[in-house]
Amino acid sequence: MEFVRVAKVAEFTPGVSRSVRVVGRHVRVYMDGEGVLRAMENGCRHQGADLSGGRREGSVVVCPRHGWRYDLATGACVGGDGRPLRAYHCRVEGENVLVSLFPVPEGTVAETGRPGAP
Numbered sequence: 001m002e003f004v005r006v007a008k009v010a011e012f013t014p015g016v017s018r019s020v021r022v023v024g025r026h027v028r029v030y031m032d033g034e035g036v037l038r039a040m041e042n043g044c045r046h047q048g049a050d051l052s053g054g055r056r057e058g059s060v061v062v063c064p065r066h067g068w069r070y071d072l073a074t075g076a077c078v079g080g081d082g083r084p085l086r087a088y089h090c091r092v093e094g095e096n097v098l099v100s101l102f103p104v105p106e107g108t109v110a111e112t113g114r115p116g117a118p
């Protein structure tokens with residue numbers, strides 16, 4: 001699995017997310033309350049809304065437009081019949097945040113990055 005550096009760890013604090021580009025795709029990297037980093041595609045499957053304004057409910061991101069909900073671990077659309085978003089593996093190497101070049105297979109839990117982990 002190949003990864004690409006997308007940001008510095010210092011750009012994140014718990015609860016913060018940032019949009020990055022991975023092979024031309026819009027991906028959003030999220031840091032949760034425990035400092036764990038996850039990466040998921042950033043366009044809602046319903047009508048393409050930018051999820052950057054979506055609120056977080058634990059490991060779920062809620063679309064700001066009509067409320068579709070996506071699980072950050074797998075990209076699954078939670079509690080609805082919408083198609084999943086693509087989840088990406090996320091890693092931390094030193095001070096860098098890396099995201100996999102390609103999304104994980106549908107239904108697979110993506111690897112997470114944790115700053116300071118061995």
Ligand code: FES
Nearest residue numbers: 044046047063066
């Ligand atoms: S655009 Fe996201 S729920 Fe409608």
